[in-house]
Amino acid sequence: MGNPNVVVVGATGAVGKVFLRILEERRFPVERLRLCASPRSIGKRIKVNGEDLPVEATTPEIFDDADFAFISASTAVSRELAPVAAQRGAFVIDDSSAYRMDPKVPLVVPEINAEDLEWHQNIAAIPNCSTTQMVMALYPLHKANPIKRIIVDTFQAVSGTGNLAIDELREQSRTILEGGSAKASVYPHQIAFNALPHIEPFMEDGYTREEQKMLYETRKIMHAPDIAVSATCVRVPVYFSHSEAVHVEFTHPMSPEEARELMAAFPGVVVVDNPAANEYPLAIDAADRDEVFVGRIRKDSSHPNGLAMWIVSDNLRKGAATNAIQIAEEVVKRELLKPRG
Numbered sequence: 015m016g017n018p019n020v021v022v023v024g025a026t027g028a029v030g031k032v033f034l035r036i037l038e039e040r041r042f043p044v045e046r047l048r049l050c051a052s053p054r055s056i057g058k059r060i061k062v063n064g065e066d067l068p069v070e071a072t073t074p075e076i077f078d079d080a081d082f083a084f085i086s087a088s089t090a091v092s093r094e095l096a097p098v099a100a101q102r103g104a105f106v107i108d109d110s111s112a113y114r115m116d117p118k119v120p121l122v123v124p125e126i127n128a129e130d131l132e133w134h135q136n137i138a139a140i141p142n143c144s145t146t147q148m149v150m151a152l153y154p155l156h157k158a159n160p161i162k163r164i165i166v167d168t169f170q171a172v173s174g175t176g177n178l179a180i181d182e183l184r185e186q187s188r189t190i191l192e193g194g195s196a197k198a199s200v201y202p203h204q205i206a207f208n209a210l211p212h213i214e215p216f217m218e219d220g221y222t223r224e225e226q227k228m229l230y231e232t233r234k235i236m237h238a239p240d241i242a243v244s245a246t247c248v249r250v251p252v253y254f255s256h257s258e259a260v261h262v263e264f265t266h267p268m269s270p271e272e273a274r275e276l277m278a279a280f281p282g283v284v285v286v287d288n289p290a291a292n293e294y295p296l297a298i299d300a301a302d303r304d305e306v307f308v309g310r311i312r313k314d315s316s317h318p319n320g321l322a323m324w325i326v327s328d329n330l331r332k333g334a335a336t337n338a339i340q341i342a343e344e345v346v347k348r349e350l351l352k353p354r355g
């Protein structure tokens with residue numbers, strides 16, 4: 015089989031733009047690349063690998079000769095388009111939450127559960143960005159000493175909501191610094207100079223949907239149906255990279271030294287943990303990097319089997335675009351693409 019034909023839906027979005035940059039960086043081999051977005055972007059042009067490509071209408075026919083369809087638009091768009099693309103023979107890699115908990119759809123972080131791709135039915139999902147970085151850091155620990163319970167508080171960047179939220183933070187910050195009063199439209203409250211304990215709708219149990227995703231997606235990716243996760247997800251006025259304060263209870267005690275060694279040996283995880291020199295992971299350092307950074311690793315003084323830590327990663331890269339391209343690379347390597355036609 016030659017190089018794959020690729021369709022990117024959501025090519026003008028926060029994730030889509032980074033995705034195209036990473037395609038170039040990783041030299042992902044592509045025969046024909048087609049870009050789609052909403053009707054308002056049709057006709058715009060985007061340069062990829064030196065080629066000036068038009069943004070096209072997202073029609074069912076566009077998937078006809080596609081080997082891969084990367085869908086990074088919204089849950090509603092994915093619900094509608096993923097089955098259409100899959101039915102027309104494309105392998106769909108979906109960034110939304112539409113199919114993540116579907117038992118027929120592998121939910122994949124390649125460093126952890128690439129083998130789940132083997133049972134695909136032409137759709138694979140990437141996890142929520144806050145889940146991906148947490149499981150990347152915790153999986154090597156879980157393999158050595160099964161995790162029973164995780165308590166996580168997130169500090170999530172506005173780019174996790176997309177282009178409009180990035181613009182809103184910029185606009186509100188400027189207005190307030192000039193002495194004006196901010197207008198909120200993307201979020202229910204002002205995000206500039208604020209922290210919102212509210213990401214996605216509230217559910218019946220008092221958690222938000224984002225917080226529930228951290229529970230159910232962690233269990234599915236790590237094949238650990240009994241892990242308990244209690245999350246509080248907070249939006250903060252940061253442009254790029256999510257940060258997480260994580261408290262983990264293991265089956266047996268684990269020393270911070272052992273945890274550091276296990277995480278440092280895991281692909282894609284970098285330990286930055288020298289508080290004496292003020293060295294710990296920071297959102298601005300993680301931005302535009304693919305790795306997941308972990309620091310402040312210490313005994314949890316409230317539990318004999320507990321550790322506490324701080325996990326930071328770029329939500330648009332490992333939290334979305336990089337993970338999606340790694341899945342495609344894994345699909346190619348495992349020869350899981352159906353022959354075209």
Ligand SMILES: NC(=O)c1ccc[n+]([C@@H]2O[C@H](COP(=O)([O-])OP(=O)(O)OC[C@H]3O[C@@H](n4cnc5c(N)ncnc54)[C@H](OP(=O)(O)O)[C@@H]3O)[C@@H](O)[C@H]2O)c1
Pocket residue numbers: 023024025026027028029030050051052053054055056072085086087088089091109110111141142143173174175176177178329330333334
């Ligand atoms: N942001 C993150 O950190 C992150 C992480 C993991 C997963 N995700 C998921 O990735 C997806 C995209 O997120 P984002 O942050 O990139 O959002 P975004 O910045 O708002 O971009 C949305 C993209 O979807 C396109 N789009 C909207 N309606 C469409 C339609 N009817 N048909 C085709 N394209 C349409 C938009 O096109 P226009 O430019 O023409 O409006 C734009 O390219 C979401 O499902 C999100 O949950 C995001």
